Amino acid sequence: MAPAARVRIKGLYTLPKAQTVVTPAILETVADFFRQYRGRVLGLTGAGVSVLSGIPDYRGSNGTYRVYGSYTPILHHELIQQHTSRQRYWARSFFGIKPAFQAEPNTNHYALATLESRGYLAGLITQNVDGLHLQAGSRNVLELHGTLKYVKCLGCGFRESRSEFQKRLEEMNPEWADFWCQMVRSGKEPARRPDGDVDLPPNLEYESFKYPKCHKCHTGNFMPTVVFFGGNVSEMDRERSYRMVDDADALLVCGTSLTTFSAYRLVKRAREQGKQALIVNYGQTRGDADATLKLETVCENILSPVAAQLA
Ligand SMILES: [Zn+2]
Structure with a gap:
């Protein structure tokens, strides 16, 4: 297998020593x-908004980059280039x-x-x-980096x-499904990444992993x-995100360090x-100097209380 390409993870800022103390006056400011x-x-x-849902973030206090300094996310060109990197990707994604x-x-x-249904929030870019x-009922949502809910054929x-794709993977790889059950049973469930990747043993061989073909064009990419x-x-x-900003x-920026340029530029x-x-x-965050107000606290200390206040 080709050695994994390395990317430098930027933006691992130091965590602040003090949090904003969320007083009624602060909540009132946000409500205003x-x-x-x-x-x-x-x-x-x-x-940061999904941490409470058990999805780890990258740069928060228990973020992937902070806990596992050497973590390398899979790169787009690795996935599309080679059969072996696709095997590795789908095996890890399977778990x-x-x-x-x-x-x-x-x-x-x-x-x-x-806040959206009550007419306060115009929409969300996430x-x-x-x-x-979307699952929580937000309607005008732009998923800037896409969604894990679908796969698409590159052919x-x-x-x-x-x-559905997962069901096909399970049917094709029963021995891998067993392997997962063993890990869970032995209490060695591997650490997860926010992008749906997982921390499998480094010496694992992926050669036996099978991935399905497209129903339509019968390629497997x-x-x-x-x-x-x-x-x-x-x-x-990108154009839609600009229009949303222009409109x-x-x-209101929540739970992001804005390290990704596609978000910071907004x-x-x-x-x-x-x-x-x-x-x-x-x-x-990368946008602190641009902020008209920065609250140094996790979103859950602000969003729910303010939404309740605006009932
Ligand atoms: Zn196809």
Whole structure:
């Protein structure tokens, strides 16, 4: 197997020593922000909103990069280039996707859905691929980095649900399914990544792993409908994200360090247009200097109480 390509993980900022103490006055400030810009607030979310759902983030206090400094996410070109890297990818994803299927929305997702249904929030742009905003009932959602809910054939574009694809993987690889059961039974369930990857033993051989063919064109070159490290946001999604920013009067940034340029540039764009940007994140973000207000705390301390206040 070709050696895994390495990428440098940037943006592992030091965590702050002090959190914002969330007083009634702070909650009132955020509620006022929503009252003032009612219906014209755009939410921008990242992994931090899904941590309570059991999906690890990359850069938070227990984030993947902090706990496993050497973690290398799979790169787009690795996946599409070679049969062996596709075997490795689908074998790991076969295990890694299981918890993602079971994850449920948490108070952050529900609070944002409530703020939208009550007319405060215009919509959401999320960097998350877990689909939990939609599951919680948010409607105007742009999943900037795609979703793990589908796979798509690179030959003909055919889309298949990830859960159907999973069934096919299970049928083709019964011995791998047994291997997982053994690991779970022995209490050695491997660590998961936010992108649905999983931390399998390093010496594992993937040669026996089989992946299915496309129902339509019968080739076997699938990828999940997500933007990988080294991949690009589609032009259509980028344009839509710009339109959403242009249509809004204020940004609420939650649970993201904005390290990814595709997200950071939206904050920059909003600020260049003279718009407000309120950032709620425990930990430094790339957009701190652009923020009109930064709250140094996890989203759950702000979103639910504010949504309740705006009932
Ligand atoms: Zn196809």
